[in-house]
Amino acid sequence: MADWILAFFPILVILVLMLGFRWGGARAGPAGWLAALFIAYGWFGAGWELLAYAQLKAALLTLFVLYIIWPALLFYRVADEAGVIEAIGSALTHLTRDRALQALLLGWVFSAFLQSIGGFGVPVAIVAPLLVGLGFPPLAAVVIPSIGHSWAVTFGSLASSFYALIAATGRSGAELAPWSAVMLGVAAYACGAGTLWAAGGFPALRQEVGALLVIGTAMGVTQYLVVTHGLWSIGGLSAGLVGLAVGVIWAYVQQQRRNRATSATSTASAPSRQDANPALSPALALTPYALLVAIVMAAQFVPPVRSFLNQVVIRVSFPELRTARGWVTPAGVGRTIRPFGHAGALLIYASVLTYGLFRRRGAYPPDILSRLAHGVVSRAIRSSLGIAAMVGMAVMMDHAGMIRVLALGVAQVTGRAYPFAAPFIGVLGAFVTGSNTNSNVLFGALQQEVAGLIQANPLIILAAQTAGGAIGGMFAPAKVIVGCSTVGLGGDEGPVMKKASLYGLLITAGLGLVTVLALLVAG
Secondary structure (H helix, E strand, O other): OHHHHHHHHHHHHHHHHHHHOOOOHHHHHHHHHHHHHHHHHHOOOOOHHHHHHHHHHHHHHHHHHHHHHHHHHHHHHHHHHOOHHHHHHHHHHHHOOOHHHHHHHHHHHHHHHHHHHOOOOHHHHHHHHHHHHOOOOHHHHHHHHHHHOHHHOOOOHHHHHHHHHHHHHOOOHHHHHHHHHHHHHHHHHHHHHHHHHHHHHHHHHHHOHHHHHHHHHHHHHHHHHHHOOOOHHHHHHHHHHHHHHHHHHHHHHHHHHHHHHOOOHHHHOOOOOOOOOOOOOHHHHOHHHHHHHHHHHHHHHOHHHHHHHOOOOEOOEEOOEEOOOOOEEOOEEOOOEOOOOOHHHHHHHHHHHHHHHHHHOOOOOOOHHHHHHHHHHHHHHHHHHHHHHHHHHHHHHHHOOHHHHHHHHHHHHHHHHHHHHHHHHHHHHHHHHOOHHHHHHHHHHHHHHHHHHOOOOHHHHHHHHHHHHHHHOOOOHHHHHHHHHOOOOOOOHHHHHHHHHHHHHHHHHHHHHHHHHHHHHHO
């Protein structure tokens, strides 16, 4: 019991400071890191050599993450300074004046699509400012895409989290894909419903339940068909593209019906956007995102381009590490970084092309470079400090065996109710590390082992693991910090995390029930 309490203490420190005292991640993160350091060394037998190597691994992982966050902020600022964000908001209000549907299209469908091509933090970093531009409060603007994109994490980012589950369990993707797709399909509906509720409560959910069911079915079925045919790396991308197409058609049809019903609705349902840049057409405003999609597609699916960009690799090997209590971290390489093929590099390429395009059109003021630099640095510094501390804490806890103690404690306490708890373990891993990939690596083998002990279908338990890990990112401190930094809430992440965690835990409880029912159906 003492082991479990002490292993949980660093997480408790962060929760209390962020939720109770409203500290930002830049302050709470170092406090949690310090607590983990003393406990890992003093109780779990992690020597100074182990701790030093753990921090070196954490530095590589932090670099990997920040290499996405800084370019994502740059991409946003380059587009925003050109009037792109404002123009997209104007176009969206012409497509639909229904604020609930606006939130659903941006916060659920578009953010899921961005997850498929961007990964860590990108959906929230890009969508939250768009929602603010449409008049949503900053708090809701961060919460909505945080909820909406989560279901797409496992098969997004070229299915990196799914490949981690394959590696951690030794099972084939063909075995794991069907139940994972089913579980994530259920999560897609739940995330869509949460998005609507966060945007306008029960009235919004009741009003757009049709859109939720139609678009959710289109995305879920597409993802299932794609991944069960072995195309795991484009499962999220395919679902996102289909969701965008169906969502735009749905919005257009619904708006045409409203226009025919009453001409008054078309002018009174939403705030005017006449202040949008009149010279920037919707097609031109979408050009930065089209460039980003084209660059990502070329980098991932055109072999010569992929080979060229991935020539340079930063890879550090680490020795086997052992605590005084016998916990072993095997020898291996840390986070591999390909500086020219990394998602952050692709965002930089898109930013440069976008800058060149709008510079030629005279869309920028003379001091644009200093404005861009100030906008990125001022928002990214605090976020970077918080993320570095969180990642350092997570890697340290992993190498000291603390995270495994947490998971085993949950398994022992839940007993025969373990299937219900399985997605919560996935949530735990993602909450601490900010990554479904890391959660699958940490707990995939453990979940499979426990499934064997309780004689449950391991494929269903593992599907619950990765679905829970996807949902856990919804309110992981590291991701909340990213979203808050893009809408001026840096240092005030606590309320966002508190609200997002409520949705996340409710959805996870639903996944726990689905896991139990799936085991009953599967026999």
